[in-house]
Amino acid sequence: MEHLFNSGGLLGYYIGIYFMTFLFGITIGSFLNVCIYRLPAGESLTKKNSHCMTCGAYIKWYDLIPVFSWLFLRGKCRACGSKISGRYILVESLTGILFAATFVRFDVIVDGLIYPALLCLFIAGLIVIGFEDYDTQEMTLGVLFYLTAVAAVARICSTLFPTTFRGNEVPLIDGIIGMFSVSVPFLIFGFVLTPLIYCFIISEDHKAARKIKRRLKKEKLNEKETERLQKTLDKHLEEIKETGPVYGFGMGDVILMAAGGLMLGWKATVVAAFIAIILGAVYALVLKLKAKHNDEEGVKAFAFGPFLVIGLVLASFFGTQLMDLYIDYLTVPQVPDYYIG
Ligand SMILES: [Zn+2]
Numbered sequence: 001m002e003h004l005f006n007s008g009g010l011l012g013y014y015i016g017i018y019f020m021t022f023l024f025g026i027t028i029g030s031f032l033n034v035c036i037y038r039l040p041a042g043e044s045l046t047k048k049n050s051h052c053m054t055c056g057a058y059i060k061w062y063d064l065i066p067v068f069s070w071l072f073l074r075g076k077c078r079a080c081g082s083k084i085s086g087r088y089i090l091v092e093s094l095t096g097i098l099f100a101a102t103f104v105r106f107d108v109i110v111d112g113l114i115y116p117a118l119l120c121l122f123i124a125g126l127i128v129i130g131f132e133d134y135d136t137q138e139m140t141l142g143v144l145f146y147l148t149a150v151a152a153v154a155r156i157c158s159t160l161f162p163t164t165f166r167g168n169e170v171p172l173i174d175g176i177i178g179m180f181s182v183s184v185p186f187l188i189f190g191f192v193l194t195p196l197i198y199c200f201i202i203s204e205d206h207k208a209a210r211k212i213k214r215r216l217k218k219e220k221l222n223e224k225e226t227e228r229l230q231k232t233l234d235k236h237l238e239e240i241k242e243t244g245p246v247y248g249f250g251m252g253d254v255i256l257m258a259a260g261g262l263m264l265g266w267k268a269t270v271v272a273a274f275i276a277i278i279l280g281a282v283y284a285l286v287l288k289l290k291a292k293h294n295d296e297e298g299v300k301a302f303a304f305g306p307f308l309v310i311g312l313v314l315a316s317f318f319g320t321q322l323m324d325l326y327i328d329y330l331t332v333p334q335v336p337d338y339y340i341g
Contacts, residue, residue, distance in 0.1 A: 010109065017108060021120075022100040026066040028124055029095030033088050036131045039140045055080035066092040091127065098123050098313065105317050112164040118154045119168075119316060122147060122263050126309045129256060133305030139252035144259065151175075151263035170265035170320065178261025182273045183254045190249030209236040253304055260312045268319025272311035280307040 038045055050059045057079035063069045070089040077084055099120045106116040125147040129139050155175045158165040170178075200206070212233045216226065261269040287302065315322075 013109070018100045018103055021103045022096040025096035025099030025120070026092045028099070028120075029092035029127075030064070030066040030088075032095055032124060032128050033091045035128045035143070036087075036091065036135070039128070039143065040132055040136045040138065052077045052079060052082070052084075054082040067096070087131075091131065095124065095127060098127075101317065106168070111166040114157055114161075114164050115154065115168040118150060118157070119263075122150045122154070123313060123316070125150065126312055129252075130306045130309035133252065133303040133309075137303045139250075139256065139305060144252060144255045147256065147259040148262065151259045154263055170268075174265035174267065175262045178264060178266035178269045179258045181261055181266040182269045183258035183261065186249040186254045186257055186273075190254065194249075203240065205236045205239045209233055209240065212236070249304065253308060256305065256308055256312075260308075264312065264316050265320060267323035268315040269312075271319035271322050272308065272315035275311035275314055276304070276307040279310060280304055283307070 034045060034050070037043075050064060051057060052059065054077060057077065060078075063073065063078055067089055070084065070092075073084070075084050075086060075089070076082065102116050102119050102123065106119070108116055125143055128143050129147070132143070133139050154168075155170075155172055158168065158170065159172045198206075212229050215221070216229055216233070221229070257269060257273065260272060264272070283302070
């Protein structure tokens with residue numbers, strides 16, 4: 001970002017570039033809206049024209065201009081006057097702002113266009129994944145593959161043409177370590193530790209089911225008693241099946257963090273995971289307090305993906321630098337020779 005302050009006569013060019021990037025970003029954002037709504041439903045991205053969710057009227061091209069149309073129509077359908085979700089303008093302006101921020105963070109005139117452009121492509125995928133997960137608690141596999149592909153292209157380009165990647169100091173090895181640095185702990189935590197803890201400590205149904213199984217095995221019971229126990233056991237097993245086994249990281253989170261690691265390197269990805277866990281914990285606490293206030297029981301599982309996305313976006317701007325500062329802070333300075341003797 002230093003380039004803004006010593007840009008000499010170039011400041012005007014830079015501001016022009018940021019403005020163009022913002023406009024380009026909100027256009028992409030309007031496509032991302034389509035992805036967020038259609039991908040989880042398995043609908044085609046290209047076939048149907050956009051239409052009003054309430055009255056079904058097709059939307060004219062001049063009402064499809066990102067951000068501006070929504071503002072001009074004050075968030076209402078031209079045909080029926082029903083409210084259009086604020087989500088559209090949120091996704092569009094968010095994409096525009098993040099694209100522009102990427103170009104502010106990385107100096108395109110000196111360091112080249114390739115990395116900032118690839119990062120924008122990556123952030124676009126992150127936005128889709130984040131909102132999808134928030135809406136449906138699921139991530140589309142296609143978008144996860146897209147993110148992995150963008151990350152792979154970025155690493156290949158940075159290895160083959162290092163001079164065009166001066167703005168992004170992530171060696172290939174850092175990217176490869178990054179693929180596993182967060183995804184593997186998530187995999188272990190989500191698919192081994194959490195189910196174990198849940199089955200053996202938390203779930204009453206698991207406990208009851210285990211007790212019954214033990215009795216059926218060890219004790220000699222008459223036919224009537226066996227039948228009664230079997231019925232209770234079936235009820236518990238049914239309950240276990242319904243409530244789902246785990247509250248933890250899903251496979252989507254694991255793939256997302258592997259792609260993030262390949263794109264940003266292990267340092268930024270670890271920072272991203274920390275940001276996500278802190279934000280997720282705060283959110284869980286708020287939900288808990290809210291549930292207590294409303295006298296509801298327990299907190300339902302919530303999607304963790306949006307927090308990972310926020311973490312990855314923030315870390316893509318300053319994660320590596322933050323981790324380097326932290327490592328410097330941990331490293332005990334050597335006592336210079338001239339102090340000894
Ligand atoms: Zn309408």
